[in-house]
Amino acid sequence: MLDHIKIVLVGITHPGNIGAAARAMKTMGLSQLALVQPQQFPCAEATARATGADDVLAHAQLFDNLAASIQDCHLILGTSARQRSIAWPVLTPRTCAEQLLAIPHHKVAIIFGREHSGLTNQELDQCHAMIKIPTNQSFGSLNVAAAVQIIAYELRIISEELQLTTEGNLKKKSLTFRVIPASAAAMAQFYQHLEQTLIDIGFLDPLKPRRLMRRLHRLFNRIQLIDSEVNILRGILTAAQEQGRRHKD
Amino acid sequence: MLDHIKIVLVGITHPGNIGAAARAMKTMGLSQLALVQPQQFPCAEATARATGADDVLAHAQLFDNLAASIQDCHLILGTSARQRSIAWPVLTPRTCAEQLLAIPHHKVAIIFGREHSGLTNQELDQCHAMIKIPTNQSFGSLNVAAAVQIIAYELRIISEELQLTTEGNLKKKSLTFRVIPASAAAMAQFYQHLEQTLIDIGFLDPLKPRRLMRRLHRLFNRIQLIDSEVNILRGILTAAQEQGRRHKD
Numbered sequence: 001m002l003d004h005i006k007i008v009l010v011g012i013t014h015p016g017n018i019g020a021a022a023r024a025m026k027t028m029g030l031s032q033l034a035l036v037q038p039q040q041f042p043c044a045e046a047t048a049r050a051t052g053a054d055d056v057l058a059h060a061q062l063f064d065n066l067a068a069s070i071q072d073c074h075l076i077l078g079t080s081a082r083q084r085s086i087a088w089p090v091l092t093p094r095t096c097a098e099q100l101l102a103i104p105h106h107k108v109a110i111i112f113g114r115e116h117s118g119l120t121n122q123e124l125d126q127c128h129a130m131i132k133i134p135t136n137q138s139f140g141s142l143n144v145a146a147a148v149q150i151i152a153y154e155l156r157i158i159s160e161e162l163q164l165t166t167e168g169n170l171k172k173k174s175l176t177f178r179v180i181p182a183s184a185a186a187m188a189q190f191y192q193h194l195e196q197t198l199i200d201i202g203f204l205d206p207l208k209p210r211r212l213m214r215r216l217h218r219l220f221n222r223i224q225l226i227d228s229e230v231n232i233l234r235g236i237l238t239a240a241q242e243q244g245r246r247h248k249d
Numbered sequence: 250m251l252d253h254i255k256i257v258l259v260g261i262t263h264p265g266n267i268g269a270a271a272r273a274m275k276t277m278g279l280s281q282l283a284l285v286q287p288q289q290f291p292c293a294e295a296t297a298r299a300t301g302a303d304d305v306l307a308h309a310q311l312f313d314n315l316a317a318s319i320q321d322c323h324l325i326l327g328t329s330a331r332q333r334s335i336a337w338p339v340l341t342p343r344t345c346a347e348q349l350l351a352i353p354h355h356k357v358a359i360i361f362g363r364e365h366s367g368l369t370n371q372e373l374d375q376c377h378a379m380i381k382i383p384t385n386q387s388f389g390s391l392n393v394a395a396a397v398q399i400i401a402y403e404l405r406i407i408s409e410e411l412q413l414t415t416e417g418n419l420k421k422k423s424l425t426f427r428v429i430p431a432s433a434a435a436m437a438q439f440y441q442h443l444e445q446t447l448i449d450i451g452f453l454d455p456l457k458p459r460r461l462m463r464r465l466h467r468l469f470n471r472i473q474l475i476d477s478e479v480n481i482l483r484g485i486l487t488a489a490q491e492q493g494r495r496h497k498d
Contacts, residue, residue, distance in 0.1 A: 024395055029385040052390050093402075134405055136278040141301050146273055146398045153399050156383055 001159045004107050005100055006032040007148060008069050010123060011114040013039045019049030019057065020145035021112075026053035028152035029159070033060040034069040034109075066111065066123050071185040075100060075108040075224070078119050078127035079147055081140050089129040089222055093151050096131045097158040106180050110151060112144050125217040128181065128224050181224040190230050191217060197237040250408045253356050254349055255281040256397060257318050259372060260363040262288045268298030268306065269394030270361075275302035277401035278408070282309040283318040283358075315360065315372050320434040324349060324357040324473070327368050327376035328396060330389050338378040338471060342400050345380045346407040355429050359400060361393050374466045377430065377473055430473040439479050440466060446486040449493045 007025055012018050018041060022033060033056050035041055042057065050057050063069040070076050077096055078088075091099065100108045111127060113119035124130065133150055135142060142150075182190075195213055198204035204212055225233070256274055261267050267290060271282060282305050284290055291306065299306050312318040319325050326345055327337075340348065349357045360376060362368035373379065382399055384391060391399075431439075444462055447453035453461060474482070 020392065020395070023390070023392060026388045027384045027391045027395070051392075052388060133402070134409055135276045136405075139275045139301060141272070142276045143269065143272060143300075146269070146276070146395065149395045149398055150402050153382070153402075156385075160383055 001101070001104065001163065002029050002155055003031065004104060005030060005155065006034055006070075006073065006107060006109045007152075008034045008036060008066070008109050008111045009038070009144070009148075010036040010066055010111060010119060011038070012144065013115055015040045015043035015046040016049045017115065017143065017145050018043075018060075019046035019051075019053075020143075021148040022046070022050045022053040022056040022060070024145055024149035025152055026056050028149075028156040030152050030155065031056055031059070033057070034063060035060050036063045036066050036069050038062070066126060067184070067188065070109045070111075070126065071188075072107045072183060073109040074106040074181045074183050075103055076111065076127045076184060077109070077129050077131050078111045078124050079113065079131045079133070079151070080118055080124065081133075081135070081142060082118060088124060088127065088218070091129050091131050093131060093133055093154040094158070096129075096151065097154040099129075100155065101158050101162060103180055106183075112147060115144055121214070125214055125221070126184065128221050179226050182227050182230045186227065186230055187220070187225070190220070190225075190234060193234055193237050197241050200241050201243075250350070250353065250412065251278050251404055252280065253353060254279060254404065255283055255319075255322065255356060255358045256401075257283040257285060257315070257358050257360045258287070258393070258397075259285040259315055259360060259368060260287070261393065262364055264289045264292035264295040265298045266364065266392065266394050267292075267309075268295035268300075268302075269392075270397040271295070271299045271302040271305040271309070273394055273398035274401055275305050277398075277405040279401050279404065280305055280308070282306070283312060284309050285312045285315050285318050287311070315375060316433070316437065319358045319360075319375065320437070321356045321432060322358040323355040323430045323432050324352055325360065325376045325433060326358070326378050326380050327360045327373050328362065328380045328382070328400070329367055329373065330382075330384070330391060331367060337373060337376065337467070340378050340380050342380060342382055342403040343407070345378075345400065346403040348378075349404065350407050350411060352429055355432075361396060364393055371463070374463055374470070375433065377470050428475050431476045431479045435476065435479055436469070436474070439469070439474075439483060442483055442486050446490050449490050451493075 007021065007030060009018060009021060018035065018038060025031065025033060041062070046057060047054055077091065111119060111123065113123070131151065133142060133147060194216065195204065199206050256270065256279060258267060258270060267284065267287060274280065274282060295306060296303055326340065359380070360368060360372070380400065382391060382396060443465065444453065448455050
């Protein structure tokens with residue numbers, strides 16, 4: 001029931017945290033681990049801290065960047081300890097678990113950032129929403145494996161409640177199964193198409209494009225476009241591009 | 250709101266786990282830590298893993314045995330990964346948090362056991378109920394600091410919901426504030442009185458007393474006697490003792 005959920009750890013510096021995260025995952029029934037640029041992996045300390053969850057480490061996938069690790073995912077949630085200046089939609093661990101389990105047949109990802117600095121804004125741009133784990137206001141310094149443990153725990157709680165419902169024993173929880181957002185790969189193509197079109201029609205200056213594109217990323221990620229909507233938008237982009245070409249001719 | 254809750258770690262062998270537990274506590278707003286026979290404490294590794302929660306370590310209280318650490322507590326909940334042969338009342342982390350927060354003005358304790366073997370049955374005898382954290386059935390090996398993190402997280406969630414209620418902003422949660430069980434110290438005196446009486450009236454053979462007393466411990470802990478009930482029972486015990494003495498005279 002939890003196999004479609006990928007835990008992505010970005011830029012972890014202490015290999016012990018990777019092992020502890022693997023153990024935290026396995027205790028709650030999660031198995032899909034992706035590592036983006038870990039400082040050291042594989043590593044004896046990671047294996048030691050995994051104590052029995054070596055299989056999760058052995059099957060962990062390694063990536064050079066976050067985008068590559070989430071290509072096949074349809075819902076991407078980032079974790080953050082800090083308050084960010086620009087508002088992403090914010091989920092609690094519980095609502096995060098409910099949202100991910102409402103898409104049981106498509107891959108989804110939860111992203112955890114570096115020990116000291118978390119995720120960059122550029123990485124959060126690739127997320128549909130942020131998860132904020134409630135903490136002590138004067139000491140919010142959660143260890144990354146401890147954060148994985150809390151999220152994994154909530155996933156297990158909700159999945160057990162759902163299983164009870166499925167078996168008809170207890171009707172505690174009913175999730176609305178929802179439409180599936182387009183994959184990160186499809187969205188990446190869309191953003192590329194969008195950027196090129198904005199350049200083609202003279203709206204975007206390719207020499208200082210960053211701010212505009214980041215805002216558009218956030219805007220469209222927040223909407224969680226589905227495939228058919230992406231197709232419509234790309235149709236419009238193509239039409240705009242052709243219009244531009246006809247003008248030149 | 251969480252200051253009446255004491256986290257008791259029994260027989261921890263890896264000092265890193267003590268530090269990680271302190272950090273887990275502080276992130277969720279807990280501060281009262283008791284250590285029963287830690288293998289090594291204080292210890293640089295504990296401080297390193299606490300990263301910023303050194304104050305929790307600095308104020309940690311050290312004890313020679315579990316009974317001494319919980320004397321002032323009125324509700325004592327033990328954690329256990331294994332299924333025990335004799336049934337203790339079992340709580341989920343969430344119901345545990347609700348029960349502890351329903352007694353906000355009396356000290357309460359949550360006990361975590363050794364890394365490999367958990368709590369002994371003799372230690373569990375001193376608990377009113379057991380907390381079972383839901384885990385993967387084929388891999389339930391939670392790290393002790395990770396277990397502390399989960400319980401502390403549930404305490405924070407419930408306490409935040411209660412604060413919202415108190416401030417009248419949101420009426421999500423209403424706990425029934427409940428009668429206060431007698432303290433562990435009062436119960437210890439009661440058990441001593443009970444055992445002596447059973448010996449006096451010839452019901453208990455002091456040469457092989459253990460099994461009977463353990464069953465009586467569990468029985469009375471499960472009922473969660475309040476002070477006035479303890480007084481009634483001790484009155485009965487005293488009467489029984491005097492009856493025996495009169496017979497002898």
